[in-house]
Amino acid sequence: MTGGGAVARGLDLGFIFVWVTDVASTARFYEEGLGLTPRFHVDGPQGPYVEYGSPEGGAGSDAGSVRFCISDIQEAHQLYGGDYERDFQSTPFALSFVDDDVPAVYRRAVAAGGISVTEPGRTACWGQMLARLRDPNGLLIVLVERTPPGQVIDRFLSEAGLEGAQAISGTAQRLNLLGERAGAQERNLTSPASDEDVVGLRNYLATIPDERLGELISEESIARMEAELVAQRVSNPPNG
Numbered sequence: 001m002t003g004g005g006a007v008a009r010g011l012d013l014g015f016i017f018v019w020v021t022d023v024a025s026t027a028r029f030y031e032e033g034l035g036l037t038p039r040f041h042v043d044g045p046q047g048p049y050v051e052y053g054s055p056e057g058g059a060g061s062d063a064g065s066v067r068f069c070i071s072d073i074q075e076a077h078q079l080y081g082g083d084y085e086r087d088f089q090s091t092p093f094a095l096s097f098v099d100d101d102v103p104a105v106y107r108r109a110v111a112a113g114g115i116s117v118t119e120p121g122r123t124a125c126w127g128q129m130l131a132r133l134r135d136p137n138g139l140l141i142v143l144v145e146r147t148p149p150g151q152v153i154d155r156f157l158s159e160a161g162l163e164g165a166q167a168i169s170g171t172a173q174r175l176n177l178l179g180e181r182a183g184a185q186e187r188n189l190t191s192p193a194s195d196e197d198v199v200g201l202r203n204y205l206a207t208i209p210d211e212r213l214g215e216l217i218s219e220e221s222i223a224r225m226e227a228e229l230v231a232q233r234v235s236n237p238p239n240g
Contacts (some may be wrong), residue, residue, distance in 0.1 A: 015067045016095070019076035020137045025113065027069050029135050033103060033112030034097060038069070041227040047072025068095070068217040094140040102143045111134055114141065127151070149213040150206055156217075157202055165192040165201050168216065175215050177208060 020026045027050045028037045036052045043049075054068040060110060101107045103120040110116055110133060117132035129145035157164050167219070169192055172178050178190055189201045 013066050014145070017069045017070050017071060018137070018139060019073045019102055021073050022136070023050060023070055023072055025136050029113045030068075031160075033109035038183060039067075046075040046105050046182070047077055049075075051181070094142050096142040097143055098144050098146050100146050102145045105143055106131040106133065109143075127155070148195055149210050149217050152217045153205055154202065154214070162192065162195065164197040164199055168205075169201060172205070174218060176214060177205070177216060185238065 018026075027038070027041070030052065031038065039051045039053055041048065041050050049072070050070045051067055052069070097105070097162070106116075106120050113136045114133040115136075115138075116132075117134060120129050120131040120143070122128070123130050128147050128151070129143075132141075133141050135141055153168065156168065169178070169190055173190060189197065189204055192198055192201055205216070228235045
């Protein structure tokens, strides 16, 4: 509990800061190249500052969403003094942005001053489009295609097969997802036992709206399914 009886919310990720020598050109890259909309630009005593983030969020350190901030290098030197060089050149770092059309964002970003690292292409793991480039300061930017819930589930089923279908089915039942369309019981989707059942489960889940299907691939649900897979494999080790 906090003062006034409010319940403590816990730790949140609040801000990501990048300190640069040219805020104006860097802001141009992120706004014209990547399409970010600034919440505000200011010119303060420590140099110019630009902040990006969800416009519906609040203000200050309880802004309601993660903020991406670009600030003048003067501020970093003033904040960290002689520790600046040591603290800011030791850890690899990248910013990743998600969009429906990675090739279009990539072309726009390169035209706005980005430096190509990897042109858009399909990844071997999830099959989504991915590209890499550097911003005008050399910071690595990763562009990733937005992955719909159905694609994540398809990948899970492809990797884990019948065991994966059983884990997904168990989680879907807990979330009441298998009662949203007629015929789930008849098609043996609540206890898949064959490759045909796996196909049936995949087809059935494809009829559920993404906003509900997203619950099935939440961090908590994926962790539960992975735990169930491990338990199944311990109980039923492969022959040989």
